[in-house]
Amino acid sequence: MSTALxxxxxxxxxxxxxxxLRSPRTLFSNVMxxxxxxxxxxxxxxxxxxxxxxxxxxxxxxNIDLFTQLPPAAGxxxxxxxxxxxxxILMVGIAALISVPFGIMAAVYLAEFSQPAHKPRPYSTPVxxxxxxxxxxxxxxxxxxxxxxxxxxAVLGGALTLTMLLIPVWLPTERIASGVxxxxxxxxxxxxxxxxxxxYELVVLTTGKFSAIAGGVALAVLMLPTVLLTAEEAIRxxxxxxxxxxxxxxxxxxxxxxxxxxxxxxxxxxxxxxxAVARAAGETAPLLFTALxxxxxxxxxxxxxxxxxxxxxxxxxxxxxxNQIEIAWATSLLLVLIVLALNIxxxxxxxxxx
Amino acid sequence: MTEPTSPKAQPPTGAELLQDRGFRGLTSLFAWLTLAxxxxxxxxxxxxGAPAMEKYGFKFLTSSSWEGSKExxxxxxxxxxxxxxxxxxxxxxxxxxVAVAIILTQxxxxxxxxxxxxxxxxxxxxxxxxxxxxxxxxxLIPAIRPIANWLHEGMDWFPLFDTRLxxxxxxxxxxxxxxxxxxxxxxxxxxxxxxxPPKLREAAxxxxxxxxxxxxxxxxxxxxxxxxxxxxxxxxxxxxxxxxLAMLVGNSDKFSWSVFAPGTTxxxxxxxxxxxxxxxxxxxxxxxxxxxxxxxxLVNIVGAWVIQRTSVNLGGAx
Numbered sequence: 001m002s003t004a005l006x007x008x009x010x011x012x013x014x015x016x017x018x019x020x021l022r023s024p025r026t027l028f029s030n031v032m033x034x035x036x037x038x039x040x041x042x043x044x045x046x047x048x049x050x051x052x053x054x055x056x057x058x059x060x061x062x063n064i065d066l067f068t069q070l071p072p073a074a075g076x077x078x079x080x081x082x083x084x085x086x087x088x089i090l091m092v093g094i095a096a097l098i099s100v101p102f103g104i105m106a107a108v109y110l111a112e113f114s115q116p117a118h119k120p121r122p123y124s125t126p127v128x129x130x131x132x133x134x135x136x137x138x139x140x141x142x143x144x145x146x147x148x149x150x151x152x153x154a155v156l157g158g159a160l161t162l163t164m165l166l167i168p169v170w171l172p173t174e175r176i177a178s179g180v181x182x183x184x185x186x187x188x189x190x191x192x193x194x195x196x197x198x199x200y201e202l203v204v205l206t207t208g209k210f211s212a213i214a215g216g217v218a219l220a221v222l223m224l225p226t227v228l229l230t231a232e233e234a235i236r237x238x239x240x241x242x243x244x245x246x247x248x249x250x251x252x253x254x255x256x257x258x259x260x261x262x263x264x265x266x267x268x269x270x271x272x273x274x275x276a277v278a279r280a281a282g283e284t285a286p287l288l289f290t291a292l293x294x295x296x297x298x299x300x301x302x303x304x305x306x307x308x309x310x311x312x313x314x315x316x317x318x319x320x321x322x323n324q325i326e327i328a329w330a331t332s333l334l335l336v337l338i339v340l341a342l343n344i345x346x347x348x349x350x351x352x353x354x
Numbered sequence: 355m356t357e358p359t360s361p362k363a364q365p366p367t368g369a370e371l372l373q374d375r376g377f378r379g380l381t382s383l384f385a386w387l388t389l390a391x392x393x394x395x396x397x398x399x400x401x402x403g404a405p406a407m408e409k410y411g412f413k414f415l416t417s418s419s420w421e422g423s424k425e426x427x428x429x430x431x432x433x434x435x436x437x438x439x440x441x442x443x444x445x446x447x448x449x450x451x452v453a454v455a456i457i458l459t460q461x462x463x464x465x466x467x468x469x470x471x472x473x474x475x476x477x478x479x480x481x482x483x484x485x486x487x488x489x490x491x492x493x494l495i496p497a498i499r500p501i502a503n504w505l506h507e508g509m510d511w512f513p514l515f516d517t518r519l520x521x522x523x524x525x526x527x528x529x530x531x532x533x534x535x536x537x538x539x540x541x542x543x544x545x546x547x548x549x550x551p552p553k554l555r556e557a558a559x560x561x562x563x564x565x566x567x568x569x570x571x572x573x574x575x576x577x578x579x580x581x582x583x584x585x586x587x588x589x590x591x592x593x594x595x596x597x598x599l600a601m602l603v604g605n606s607d608k609f610s611w612s613v614f615a616p617g618t619t620x621x622x623x624x625x626x627x628x629x630x631x632x633x634x635x636x637x638x639x640x641x642x643x644x645x646x647x648x649x650x651x652l653v654n655i656v657g658a659w660v661i662q663r664t665s666v667n668l669g670g671a672x
Contacts (some may be wrong), residue, residue, distance in 0.1 A: 029564035033462065039453040040471070046533045047478050050489050057492075106388050109381035180385045183392040189587070191594020191650055193621050194399060197643045201398040221391065228388065249363040252374035282482025285596035285621065289628045310597075313484045317491055317601060325492075332485045343480045 051336075058333030061326050066334065071295055071312060077323050081331050083297045084307040087212065090298070091291060091308060092280050094216025095223050100273055102220075103227030106180060107269075108257055110228075111235035114177035181232075187225040195221040196286030204290060212298075212306040215291030219280040226276035227269075234268025235261055267349045274346030278339045284310035309335045396647070403644030406637040414641060420607050420623070422631065427638040429645060431609035435617040436649065439524055439599060440592035442613065443531025444539075447592075448585050450532065451539030455581075458540070459547040460569060472544070479537035487601030490530045495521060495602070498529070502614050516612035522604035525613040530598045535588035542587065546580020547573060590653050594646065596621035620646040 019026055065080045072079030199218035204210055238261050246256045262269075292305035293315060309331050316328035366374070406414070410427060417428030454475060458468050502519035509515050519525065550573050558568040574581070604616020605626055624639050624646075631639060 025564050025567065029566040032566040032569075036453045036457055037462070039450050040457045043450040043454050043536060044471070044474050044478075046489075047474060047481075049493060050481060050485065053489060053493055054485070102384055102387065105381050105384035109378075109385040113378050113381055114385075176382075176385065180388050183389050186654075187392055187395075189590050189594075189650065189654060190395075191596070191621060191646060193594065193596045193624055194395070194643060194647055197402065197624070197640065198395045198398050201402050202394075221395065224388070224391065250365045252366045252370050254374040254377040255366075255370065257377070278480065282484070284482070284484040285600075285625055288625055292629070310482060310484045313488055314597060314601065317484075317488050328488055332488055335482055336485055339480055339482060340477070343477075 054329065054333045054336055057326065057329040059330075061330035062333055066327075066330055070297070071307075071316075072323055072327060073295075074319065074321055074324070079323070079327060081307075081309060081312055081327065081334070083294070084309045084312045084331070085334070086298055087291070087294075087307040088281060088309045091212050091215040091219060091287070091306060092277055094213060095219035095280050096273070096277055098216065098220035099223040099227050099276065103224050104231050104262075104269060107228050107231035107235055108262075110177045110180060111232045112253065112257055112261065181229075184225040184228050187221065188229070190221075191285075192222055192283055193285040193288075195219075196288060196290050199286065199290045207303055209303040210290065210292040210305045211303040212291055213303065215287045215306060215308070218286035218290045219283060222283060222286065223276040223280050226279065227272050230272025230275070231265070231269045234265040234272065237268060238264045271346040271350040274342050274349070278342035278346070281342070282310055282335060282339050284308075284314050287311050288314075399640070399644055399647055402637075402640035403642075406641035407644070410638070410641065414638070415645065418607070418609070420627075422627070422635045425634050427635070427641075429620065429623070429642050431607055432618050432620045432623045432642065433645065433649070434609040435524075435603065436593055436619040436621070436646070438609070438611075439527050439531060439603060439617065439619055440589055442524065442528035443592050444535055444585060444589045446528065446532035447535040447539055447588060451536045451584070451588075452543050452581060454536070454540045455543035455547055456569060458544050460565070460573070475537050475540050478533060483534060483595060483597040484601070486530050486534060487598045490526050490598065490602045491522075494529060495519075495523075495526050498526065506614060513611045514613050517610065517615045519614035522602050522616055523614050524603060524610075524617045527599050527603040527617075528613070530602055531592050531595060534595060534598065535592055538588045538591060539581075539584045542584030543577070543581045546577040546583075549580070550576045586653065586656070590650055593650050593653060594621060596625050600625040620649075 021027065021030070061080075065078060066082075067080060067085060068082050069078065069080030070083055071081060195218045198221060199214045203214035203217050207214070242260050242264065243256050246260045247253075251259065287308050288311060291308060291311070293311045294305040294307045298304070298306060313328050313331050313335070316324040316331075319325065319328075406427075414428055415433065416430055417426075418430040419426055419428050421427075454471070457463065458472055463471065499519050502515075502523075502525060506515045506518050554572050554576060555568055558572045563571065599619050600622040603618055603622055605618050605622060606616035607618055608615075609617060620642050624643055627635060628639055
């Protein structure tokens, strides 16, 4: 083809259309491609290294003792992580019990009820101004109430809190919805150790004890935004014509939610819950000073330090005894298997939906 | 309504309307509670840090000793270490993460390989950070120690290679951070690279640009907004990451520019000191948590600002 072009009028002076591997531009392009391929390979080496090490070092202790025995003391042989497995399941369960209904209810509000059927009434500037003043005053009131806690400020704070609860009347609902969404996104980016600090202040200092409940509250704070945002997304994916058909049959919005929207959105919501549970099961930092750790089985007491798989790995990783290190590897294998199983289940549910 | 046995379509009854009101009210209550959780969380952390803030004031941020017994606290090395480790981790993570995103989107691989590669990178995000910490202690540190010490011996005049890597240190911590932020950077960068209109690439190819001229001059600048967004999001995550750093950074209470020296971060400080802390020390740790929260919020605000600015610059390109 290029020879045909070169036979044209000499004044045109067309460039050769063959690609030369030695031309600087092609050379640059190929070198960059090679470099990027090498970098991609390097980027996935750690995953395989982690999985290989988990299997290679974890498999030796991956036996029935791991599930039934208590953690070994320094210098002892054998042992397992049965109590930590129970503790992790208990705390993730508490967290799911709090965050899943909470997140789904808030998501239903955001996806279904926050868009008014008609355009909202325009609010005049004085009304908006009054609403902002009330909001600021209510914030200050809560602050005083919580920071001083005497009778007068309690009444003042309570009154201002009540006013804040009345603000929804003034604000257009979609404004509230975007505020809630923003709050959820801020919570997603929150360092997980701060959720631990929060649960320590809220539960541990109030009850005076480290407990599974405190750990569960910390994990619930971390699960809530994931559950909420994925559930909202799933509910929005439900085709509008299904809702409209139900409304046409005379269903109330609540009946539409219960009989149409939620059943249709269930796979999407479940995927979000699975991802949130998987993340919570592997969290360590928020449990360090809410659930603490314990070397014994859980008793029937509700408030006592509770062991977890993640904290056990952290504690044993710095121990000088080989047996404890081996237990840490076996526990890591167990934890990664749990997390991967939850992730894959979530993906399968999501895949079936499409 | 003459046949009460099978009325399929009927207007809602009074009880149903009442139930509807109640349920809607309940959902809006939970929506408000989400806001309340965030407000309560911020307030709790501010309130917990306030006593120590009054006691130690601004000096807490500029002094660099942490002596629980003498009640003498300062977090300058922790602030420095947090920013330094996050910067190193995100820097490495960005180079590799964007490279993976380019491989995944620019027709380098057949479709099945792209999907497989994408799933593998997503699996990196699923592994708990404490497992990365364990892997870092027993695999990564022994693996990089000879390379690090060879670099130190060859280039000890270079401030980044000032010391030997004897065990835990800034570099292993930053490498594990890079692995942990890579999936975030790759996922968001990939989305924004996919969103580049195909006609832009085709136009560049039509003008005779090579594959990499197209990527560097057309595709990456067009997608830069999303890539910057992913970098800042990753930086926010890296700042708050606790376990991998607490296990790998060395917890030395001293800041050093050398990437082989042990360091410390705010989150690692809280995680390490808390279990054995006295009442006074817990107060100081709460102040440190407050500072960590402030830095994280600040980074997110700056991030929003940078993304906005980048999008303004991009106005002509679209």
